[in-house]
Amino acid sequence: VPTPPKTSVAAIVAAGRRILEAEGPEALTLQAVASAVGVRAPSLYKRINGRGDLVRRIANDAAAELGSVLAAANRDDPAEALRAMAHAVRRFALANPRAYALLFAPLPEDARVDEQLNADLAATIVRAAGGLAGSEHALDAGRMVVAWVHGFMTMELAGAFRLGGDIDRAFEFGVDRIVRGLEP
């Protein structure tokens, strides 16, 4: 006797992301997710391939969201585009710290962010960076910007800036000097 589904992949991923953000990665258990969507843990295996697969899907979900945030921050002027995108990443990371931490995490293969999503995300930045530094340096320049923003956010989210000072201003300083360093 066929039965109608009680839940869906989308509901599972949304519940997982909510739990991850609210209670941290240790609390992201299949039992917690199952209970949030109204089934028992074994039933989740009808839609996802275990915990690793769930984590990957959550990371993809966040990457897609960050992708549209970045696209919206794009500008005609390359320096303005880089500034706006840096701030957009920071805002996203502060609003979604646990999901953000998943984006470039050294996760097992089956938990990795989708290749295509990653490439799309990178392309927007590389184009702006190339506009500023010259197209022959587009890739290197894009990597420099992304590495700095990501490193800054990783450290800010981890509470690793422990020598006092104004973090907002440190970020502004960084944006200024990255742009300056990239100019030809």
Add this chain to the structure above:
Amino acid sequence: VPTPPKTSVAAIVAAGRRILEAEGPEALTLQAVASAVGVRAPSLYKRINGRGDLVRRIANDAAAELGSVLAAANRDDPAEALRAMAHAVRRFALANPRAYALLFAPLPEDARVDEQLNADLAATIVRAAGGLAGSEHALDAGRMVVAWVHGFMTMELAGAFRLGGDIDRAFEFGVDRIVRGLEP
């Protein structure tokens, strides 16, 4: 009847770090560590306060090592010092990827790197950065350098640079442009 110890904190931490580096964080179980030092898992609790405490001690061990590596890379000329330290961090991270990933990880409180170790590590870099950018910008400049190096290494270790190109040259480019951006 008193009995002589079969192991020590140092042996436990060393074994843990070896297992972490060789087999990854999931393989870093108390049973594996216990077996490596020749006791049973419950005996570890005589010397360490559980898994979280072990992870913290491994992170501290790596932080202390990175600290002396950085101190050895110091130079009189600030720009040369920053270049040498950036390369020293990269060499350390490539040689100790899993331990490096622990250094600024958003870990639970009890797994955090020792405050003092972190401060020592930061001070050397902040001094060199101040020498280059001017002492009024020392902290901001130090944070910019550390954020970039750490972000770059996080991404390199995670395999997040997936658009081809020469990673060594991307790192050199970054060092050059960071130094340029910091000059007054």
Add this chain to the structure above:
DNA sequence: ACCTGAACACCGTTCAAGT
């Protein structure tokens, strides 16, 4: 003083049985 086996709670995962 240190070490151990046994036990407990809690995971992820599999699977036969139910509807």
Add this chain to the structure above:
DNA sequence: ACCTGAACACCGTTCAAGT
């Protein structure tokens, strides 16, 4: 076709009992 309880392997952790 989907869901479930029961079971399994494997964790971290506690503790009474041994030497």
